Structures are given as C-alpha cells and as structure tokens.
Amino acid sequence: MESALSEIEFLALSPNRVAVLRRLAEESHTRTDLAVATGASQATLGRILRDFEERSWIRRVEGGYVATATGELIADGFLDLLAILEIEGELRPIVRYLPTDELGFDLRRFEDATITVPSGTKPNAPVKRVLDFLRTAADVRVFSHAFNEGSLRVIEERVSAGETTFEGVFSRSALDAVADDAGLRRRLGSLIDTSSATVRVRDGEIPLAVTVADGAVHMLLRDENGILQASVDTDDPAVRDWARETFEAYWETAERVDPDELTH
Template sequence: MMAECLSEKSADGETDGLAASAVEAVAFLARSEHRLQVLDLLADSSCSRGELRGQTDATRVTLSRILGDLEERGFIEPRNGNHEYELSSFGELVHRDFVRLLDTVSVGQTYPDLVSRLPTDWFDFDTQCLVDSEHVHRNSADPLAAARVIANAIRDGSSCKSLVGTFTSLPMHAYEEDVRTGGDTDVRVVFDSNVTETMLEDPSLRTKWQKIERATESTVYYSHGERVPCTIDLIDGETVFLTVDRDEEAGFDIISCSHPDVVAWAARVISEYRNQAVPLSQQVSNAT
C-alpha cells in the first residue's frame, strides 16, 4: 500500500525508486534478528559495544558490521566520543513503526480465523494492541466455555460495564446468583437493539432481569436503539472481553485483553452508549 501511494505521486519514475528503497530498508531490518535486537536494546537506552555484545550472541565482527550498517542507514548514531550508540530520531520512528508492524502481523497469525471478523474500523486503538491477548477457550469442546469465563469474572470482580450485541445468558445468571448470595458487584449493562428485542420477548429473561433490578433497587440494564458490531465487557476497569459471532457455525469467539489502550477505548465506548441509552424497564412500559 505504501509503495502504491508513493508511486502515484509522480510519473517520472523517481518515486518508484524511493518506494523500492524504502521496501529494501524494511527488508534489511527483517532479514537479521541481530539488527532488530540491537535496535530494541538501544530503544531502551544508549549502550556501548561491550554492553551490546553482552546482551546479544553476535560475535565482535558481526556486531561491528551491524553497527556500521545501522549507522550508515541513519538508524543509530554514536555518542560520548563514539563510546556508546543510541537511536537517531529517524531510528526511533522506524523502530516504533516496525515493532507495530510485527505485532500486527503476529495478531493475524495468532488469530487467523478471527482477525477478519474483528470490527477494526470501530476500534480507535491499533490492532497490534491485541498481540498479548488471549483467545478464550477457542479449542474447548464446551461451546459455552468462553461465556463461563466472563460469567466467573463478573461474579468474582467488583464491577462490570458491558455493551452487549451478542447475547448469552450466562453472565446474567452469574450476576443473579451474586445478588442472591449478597455479593456487591456493581454491574451496568447496555443492550443493543437486537438484544433488547430478545430481552423483551423472552418471558424468562424479562423476569430474570426485573428480579435483579428489584433486588438491587437500581437500574442495571439499559437499551440502545442501534446495533453494535461486538460485545464489550469491562471487568474492574482492567480487563476487556471482546465477543464476536462466528461466520459459518453457531457460537462466538471471545478475546481477553488488558492492554491500556484497549481498556481506555472500551471504557469510553461503553460510557458513550450508556449516556445515549434508556432503562430497559422503560422499553417494557412503552410496549404495554
């Protein structure tokens, strides 16, 4: 994509050469684990040759060649009279974006069947933030295993804020049990238009959430008039569960993530929808 954009800027061939040069520079880094390792080390702090040798398995000759190549390309520069090296300003940008690219590729490799179904256009965080997340019980024979993880997190946590577009009743059952046994978990849930319809049309579910609200003497469940592309559960302001439907089979997939950017996004989005929602009980009143 970058090469295409650069090529479109000029018809005289100069930008094609620039694009090829940029691609070659990326390939130069990707071809050597040692080059990336040196950049990673210098991203933390400046280092001497001896310190770099002590933290890599590169030989003295190999390390000298790596440092020379990186300096020639403008990624690093010497400091303190050539006794140490540090990233250049350009090198800092290249390292940051290269790590981001590697993480994004890792996400795609980790979740090859799931990443295309994630609503990335809805996210305002980089997909690479999900690189250390967990695909909850993806290989379990129990189709409700992942939902049980969320239900247990709600029961064991102190707070849960949810925006629900893919419904499973297990979290509601777990919260009902928590309320019955005197638990004090603070739960607030916003249902999208599709799930709201389910809540209103199913007598057993309607009885359950009304019973919970009577017991807590508060509004727990809200209704929003729009559909949402996936369910977001934020537990204790620390852990986000993203639930997406499967394409060609029943059930859903859940990703658990604690990256600060993902947590901040989830908190903001849930708050925005909550501010626009009305109590679910009001929907019942309007329907009768």
C-alpha cells in the same frame, strides 16, 4: 522506495541486527555488553557494527557504541512495524469477526489483549473468560445485542448477594429472546427487582457484545450466523475509555425495562 525496501530487508533478515540496533537506540553499550545480550559471535557482531557505522546509524563513544539520530529513527520505525505485525498475527484468525467499523480506537491498542477461542476440549472458553471477570468484579456494565445465559446467571447471583453493581443496555431483539425463555426471564426479572442493577432496552441496533468489568473490557465475537467464534479482552486505557463512552451513548437512547415486558 526500492532502496528503502532493501534497508528493511537488511534488518529483517537478521534478528541480531534488530537486537543490536534496539539496544543502541536505548543507550550506549560496549561490544561485550552487546555480545552477552544478543549471543552473537564476535565476528557477527563486528560485521553488524561495521554495517551500521557505514549507514551512519551508530557512532563510537567512549567505551562503546550508541545510535545516531537517524539510527534512533530507523529503530523506532522498524520496531513499530514489528509490533504492528505481531498484533496483526494475533488478530488475523479473528479479524473477520471484529466489528471494526464500531471500534473507536486504533487496533494497536490490542497489543496486550488476550484472545480466547473455542477448542475441541473447551468449546465454551470465550464465555468462561468473561465469567471469570464477572465473578470478581465490583462494578459491571454491559451493552449487547444478546443476553448470555451464563453471564446473566453470574450477574444475578452476585447482585443479589450484594457483591456487585450492574448496569446493562440491550437491544430490543435481546429482550424479546429473553421473553421466550422461562429461565432467562426469571433471572432477568430477579435482577431488575434489585436496587443494585438497572437494565435498559434500546430500539436501535447494538452491533456489539461488550462487558466492562471494573477496569477490563471484554468482547464476545460471533460470526454472521450468530455462532461464537472468539473473545478479546484488554485493560488498555483507550479501549476502556471507548467502551465507557459507547455505553453512555447507548444508555442515553434507551429506556428502563418494564417488568411487564418479561411476561410471556
């Protein structure tokens, strides 16, 4: 293991080494090509190529260099590690709020996700992010432990205008909270009166707040006190499949909301 760690350190200490190996694992390059692509001096590039040849990570070909089979193996593994660490760095500030036990996909699927957190000037930035999706989506599905006032308003307005269809499944506690709020009660009542929206309630727990707006999946993340801490959204196919399958599972164990339940 010590030898392997030394090789990892050898690569990690030089972005130029990583860049050269990455390019040579993709296809052959001339020394001039590598110098232009990396910005490395000829002296630095010469040392890198010699070091790689000594390790049998690259071989000379007519006009340049290319990675060997083991060089490709090293490049793939190291670049995968870099990608994982980049994802981890993005998720580190919010990982404590991610319901990881409920996520049926590899966290690497968040590679291209957008993370939105509140700030002093934009405390509602995570909510605004999901509202932006809702304002343009033709089809919306939600499964959640709570109703978001802003989301409910936009959904009700767009469904009433014939601009979107909506299906939502919520926990019983979310419905009880609506019954205690006159404004939310009115909007939800208006929503379930339309033919383009169906809302169901589930007695079991729904430990997530997920919106599927057309091809995008958006999650609102809260802390143990229910305070909004961040949102994550992605159009990754695996995350989208997970969200749709999870929605269907909750949907099948829920009942349509009775308008009488909204009376206070």
